[in-house]
Amino acid sequence: MRKLTYGMNVSLDGYIAAPGDDLGWSVPSDELFQWWSDRVEATGLALYGRRLWETMSSHWPTAGQQPDATPAEIEFARRWLDMPKVVFSSRARAVEWNARLVTSDAVTEIRRLKADDRGPMDILGATLAGAAMRAGLIDEYAIVTHPVLVGGGTPFFTALDAWVNLTLVETRTFPDGVLLTRYETRC
Secondary structure (H helix, E strand, O other): OOOOOEEEEEEEOEEEEEHHHHHHOOOOOOHHHHHHHHHHHHEEEEEEHHHHHHHHHHHHHHHHOEEEEOOOHHHHHHHHHHOOOOEOOOOOOOOOEEEEEEEEOOOHHHHHOOOOOOOOEEEHHHHHHHHHOOOOOOEEEEEEEEEOOOOOEEOOOOOOOOOOEEHHHHHHHHEEHHEEEEEOOOO
């Protein structure tokens, strides 16, 4: 069975985007950017919600071809394009760049994908991850906490009907006081 990880940059007060979808507070250091790039390389399948898909697909398909692209950005862009992706949306009509579109029930499809054994999956986007959280499908949380309070926006966690007990499996400090904490769910 595939492992499903939900990981994103998070403000100290728990948001993945500030009001107005502002992500300016989460610009990664070179070391953190490399960590995210290595994570993309290791991911067998990425599950995207529509909004995050629109953000990523508007930038990364051509980012590595820009004249000012750094070697790290070129590498990330290549890895992102190569990584298989599933986009969950009832609004999107088509997706590109090694992705397929799912318009049916996300939880049912995620359960089906987890039953496979083709490598780990990452789930990206708060709304999609919230549905998977409520269904008990998340196996690991990778929380990259930035030392900033944004005061509102899109929360990392959704409201749950029951507690989810977690086990800390890794901590790591990045430049600028950014802290990675990885937790696995306990059965």
